[in-house]
Amino acid sequence: MLLVSAAGASSSVSAQRPSQSRQLDEMRAALDGRSMPRSSSLGPHEFYFTRAVYGGRGRSWGRGSWAVDFPKADRQFVFGLRRLTGIDASESENPVLLTDPELFRFPFLYALEVGYMSMSEEEVAALKRYLLAGGFLFIDDFWGTWEWRNFEYEISRVLPDYRIVDLPLEHPVFHTFYDIDQILQVPSVGIVRGGPTWEQDGYVPYVRGIFDDAGRLLVIINWNTDLGDAWEWVDNPYYPIKFSNFAYQMAVNTILYAMSH
């Protein structure tokens, strides 16, 4: 039986949902130390902004590092995505465990704070299978050399045969919907208190990628930048709008690219 609770609207699917949902919540609780709220308003949409729930060392308000900016950033981003494009996107956030078979229902996956990522073998295997089966991973919000090395190590466990490369500005992902001719460093919300745009030693933002043998982009890596905060704080009048604009543009382009390539 397919685990389709996130998108389930049919009676047969709905009938399975309570037990599956409980099971997922228990798994999340084991991972995070507290249970996650599950939205009951998911419907039959083409696109779900799906957040990867992975194992890690970090904590965000008592939860794993995966949950940074959650759920406000997700909700605000999807609101913008629906307004700016014709994508039939679910309005709800959609966190899914890497080891959850349900993950394969959602070909687009968002993960952040991967500097603190520490995946189990099961998670590594699941993510590898997800990416090679056709999934797309969007990485965001990690900074500096130390976090890079952690992510590099983790992703090399997933895709040991593929290299990470810089994406030039000529790459279609920068021109799918908006023409992006400069990679901005998007700061965290700390900028409203006068903080710098960088964190740790991450002074220069990068957009990198991992391609498979057929040239398909499997992973896009936004390093030394925090797109999620820009979505989360777009409603804050003190957060500079140019960063939010860029964050939306980058994410919209990436999603449209992933849905067409």
Place this chain on the structure above:
Amino acid sequence: MSPAVESLFSLLFKYKPFVFEKGRLLLSPSWPAVLVAVVLIVAAVPAIRRYADVGGKASSRDRKLLAALRVAVVGLAVLCLLRPSLVVATAVPQQNFIGVLIDDSRSMRIADLEGRSRSAQLDEWLNDESPLLAALRERFKLRLFSFAAGSARVKGFGELSFSGHRTNLARALDRARQELSSVPLSGLVLITDGADNAETGLSEAINALRDATIPVFAVGVGSEEFSRDIEVVRVETPREVLRGSSVGADVVIRQRGFDGETVQLFVEDDGRILSTIDVGLPRAGESTVVRTRFLAEEAGPRLLTFRIPAAEGEMVQRNNELQALVTVSDEQARILYFEGEPRHEVAFIRRALHKDQNIALAVLVRSAENKFQSLIVDPDERFGGEQELFGGFPRTREQLYRYSGIILGSVEAEFFTADQLRMLSDFVSQRGGGLLTLGGRYSFARGGYAGTPVADVLPVVLPAASDPAQFAEVSITPTLFGRSHPAVQLADTLEESQQRWETLPPLLTLNPISRTKPGAATLLEGRSESLSDPQVVLAYQRYGAGKSIALTVADTWQWQMHYEIPLEDQTHEMLWQQLLRWLVSDVPGQVRAHLGLDRFAVGETVQLSAEVFDDTYLAVNNARVVATITDPTGAVRQLALQWDVEVDGRYRGTFAATNEGYHRVDVEALRNGELLGQDSIIGEAAELTREFFGAEMNRPLLERVADETGGRFYTAATIDELPGDVAFADGGTTITEVLDLWDMPIIFLAFIALIGTEWSLRKLRRLA
């Protein structure tokens, strides 16, 4: 009328029914009519009075009956005195001609007459000393013709070789009629098995004979039913497919004497077996259609053989195999995929076709209102290069008709102008392209297509606009028809394919549609607990010159991504490659060349035709159309095709094959110096076996020819009657003969019966 009944009729009525049909009845008394009436009265009145006066045990009823019998006897005698006669026209001896047309085709070599060949039977009838010819010569001057594909005068039976590769009865009848038009012709004697395999019908030839009052006396040669035979009757394949396509061929098989048996059908390419399938034979005389599937791997014209090995005791073995030419194209077919909203299906379909060298997908996605994303992988200058979809969805026929196929994703009908909707319909019906419509929230009825020209093209019946929700968990399996259809085959064998379908995970997005149009076929259907009827998932129909396919689901990508699908699994890729190859198979270009025959004999005249269209697929009548024919030796000749005034855009010509082997024909059409298009076809000159197909004696056809021209049909059992019948033919120079009927045995028997009955009744009533 059966021969026994006909013999009895002839015995009782002196002449055969055929003579009565030809003549008219007449009373020609040698006595004056008044005298005959007087005799009737003089003879009848005493008889009636005598019975009226008689007493005894006779009742009134008996007396009336006896009187009636006596009057009947008298009446019959009077009828004889009135001299009933049959007036017929008979041929004047030695002043009329008879054309004898003898089948000289190879089917005459079939030995189906208790071990004797049909030609041996002809020898018996037609040798110089034969009684049949002698009887005909007594009254007529004979002109002998041999015929097969053509017809020729012969002096005697010895000139026949029974080597004709084709039988064309119409041509033979026309030729004889025309050649004998200047002489008094009593009729034609047509001696054949009736196994006509010409492309033309017989009606015109029959009408011409009837108008000229030339009866045909048809003699059927051969067995009407073979005792044991398997025949590959017909093979239907796509004419042109893309290289790497899984090709389906429908093979029609018929048998006699092998009821309930199973045989193997092989598909071979130059001796290499492409596929094998077990075939359960149908009941005797019935045809069954077997669908076989094979992979078109090698580019170029392929002469494929569909063969059933000869079984023991088969009467004709050469009809166990048929050839079909399939041109395997290594060119790239271009398909326009228009998606009205960003969907995962786009990425996954593109990936499925990533390695397919023969399909180029030009994708246009409406990413936001009035904003489009075009995805051109292989820019082609003929399509505008990088600017191919710069202007959005094509607005002119010239732009749209360049594509071989169109995929319409989730896009509402309102997006299109009325003219664009009409163009989409015409793309299928007029241009002959393939249209594939996908499920989605803006597709089918949900997209408002009901009542639009596109709805007419669709193979499905759109439900009411307020159709139920699009989301449902649907398990999908092939229908009985789909199981063997190459587009949805997921494995090498039918069983493995069926198994694969049964293990595929259900999909979740479907436009509920449960009805197809008449003439449409459903290949995949879906079942869902939330929907009562089986749902149409994949259906198609021919529409005009093209093909329309509906795929009502919108998330086939799950067959690639689902966690139960192994990474190395190629189901999704295979399905989409097959679907799109099927979509564009047999899509014609602006010039479509045809050979009258794919296979022909050396020296045979081959009909070549070409249909020529402009870039909006309107027929062009003022083109210069030239065919370049390359024979197997490499010799090249050019042939200008002439416009056929009866059909717009059609041009015709003929050529004769010079050597055995492939003849390549390249047709090019220009208008005002501008190239409209070109097409290449292949025909093969080879030994033909066509004569051995449908070779049983075709009695209904020969009876039709005879009946409609005023002649008669004969078999070996009745052929002796032919010379006598021909004498009564209407044609030629005739004299009128009056044949007496008063001495018919039936009249004598009637006398005896009437008098005997009267006498017996009188004895019974003790009146005598």
